[in-house]
Amino acid sequence: MKRRKFIQNTSLTSVGITLGTTLISCKEQSEEQPQKEKEIMTNTASTPIAVCTWRFTKANAKAGEALASGKSALDAVIEGVAIEEENLINTTVGKGGAPDREGNVTLDACVMNPEGDYGAVLCVENITNVAALARKVMEDTPHVMLAGEGAEEFGYQSGFTKENLLTEESKKAWEEWKKTSEYKPIINIENHDTIGMLAIDNNGDIAGACTTSGLSYKMKGRVGDSPIIGSGLFIDNEVGGAMATGMGEEVLKTVGSFLIVELMRNGMSPQKACEEAIRRIVTKNDKYKDFQVAYVAINKAGEIGHYCIHEGFSIMKYQNGVNENVLTKFYHTS
Numbered sequence: 001m002k003r004r005k006f007i008q009n010t011s012l013t014s015v016g017i018t019l020g021t022t023l024i025s026c027k028e029q030s031e032e033q034p035q036k037e038k039e040i041m042t043n044t045a046s047t048p049i050a051v052c053t054w055r056f057t058k059a060n061a062k063a064g065e066a067l068a069s070g071k072s073a074l075d076a077v078i079e080g081v082a083i084e085e086e087n088l089i090n091t092t093v094g095k096g097g098a099p100d101r102e103g104n105v106t107l108d109a110c111v112m113n114p115e116g117d118y119g120a121v122l123c124v125e126n127i128t129n130v131a132a133l134a135r136k137v138m139e140d141t142p143h144v145m146l147a148g149e150g151a152e153e154f155g156y157q158s159g160f161t162k163e164n165l166l167t168e169e170s171k172k173a174w175e176e177w178k179k180t181s182e183y184k185p186i187i188n189i190e191n192h193d194t195i196g197m198l199a200i201d202n203n204g205d206i207a208g209a210c211t212t213s214g215l216s217y218k219m220k221g222r223v224g225d226s227p228i229i230g231s232g233l234f235i236d237n238e239v240g241g242a243m244a245t246g247m248g249e250e251v252l253k254t255v256g257s258f259l260i261v262e263l264m265r266n267g268m269s270p271q272k273a274c275e276e277a278i279r280r281i282v283t284k285n286d287k288y289k290d291f292q293v294a295y296v297a298i299n300k301a302g303e304i305g306h307y308c309i310h311e312g313f314s315i316m317k318y319q320n321g322v323n324e325n326v327l328t329k330f331y332h333t334s
Helices: 003-042 057-068 073-085 130-140 148-157 168-177 248-254 256-265 270-284
Strands: 049-053 107-112 118-124 145-147 195-200 206-212 233-236 240-246 293-299 304-308 314-319 322-327
Touching: 049 057, 049 073, 049 293, 057 073, 057 195, 057 314, 057 322, 073 107, 073 130, 073 195, 073 206, 107 130, 107 233, 118 130, 118 148, 130 148, 130 206, 145 148, 195 240, 195 293, 206 233, 206 240, 233 256, 240 248, 240 256, 240 270, 248 256, 248 270, 256 270, 256 293, 270 293, 270 304, 304 314
Parallel strands: 118 145
Antiparallel strands: 049 195, 049 314, 107 118, 107 206, 195 206, 233 240, 240 293, 293 304, 314 322
């Protein structure tokens, strides 16, 4: 055999071996991936769990007790966040929330159920329990999102009560703010912010809710990440769920909650997924020292992760009758 012909044959044989090995490797990976997803789907939490952003002790206890009584994850999170929506001391959620620059309190909320259905309301005035209203949008309309007057009118048609959300305390604070009209985010303001809540019920199903009055003294019409699917909240019942709190504009830019769930789908732990979502923000915005973002996630097995940019954030976790506050690790240490 001539040398050139021998080299060609040898090269073709090498290519064939390499290609065959690659195809076998791809086949093995394709067989492993469904197995990995199958493990995630079948390895469910052994007991119900409720977890929420910040130190909202009573809200998380309410959700945990609902789960313990056999209620669904969706019922539990709606009941849980309602505690803060009705808490007049909390100036960033529900009634008593800080108004926009014009003096109007507007609320945003969304919910997701285990089936992947989603409902949201934006810029709602005069209705306190907007998470429950978002559920009504999800279950009783052909839409997933209603805004402003339309959402408010639908609320009244659904039996919600009209009430003034601007308390005397919030009004006084707003009038004081108008003297300088300084607008900037305050990191960990009073340790209160958006309340996001995730729950796993007795059936192993996951649901979530997120509700807020948004940034204090925001521009009229401003909406953050809280009511936006994939940003403030995302659930995939086969994998897990995630939620965000803090500077909504930054969460929206990276679709953080969806990102975390997809990272978990590909085998990453909830903790590592939250850390990666924060990394995406701080590497893209060199002004991260001026604002806070925090993520919380839970997977189908009941493993919880949480991470934030700055020190001061914590979560509440309810499991086996114990409702505890857990401090969160943070990125910015200097």
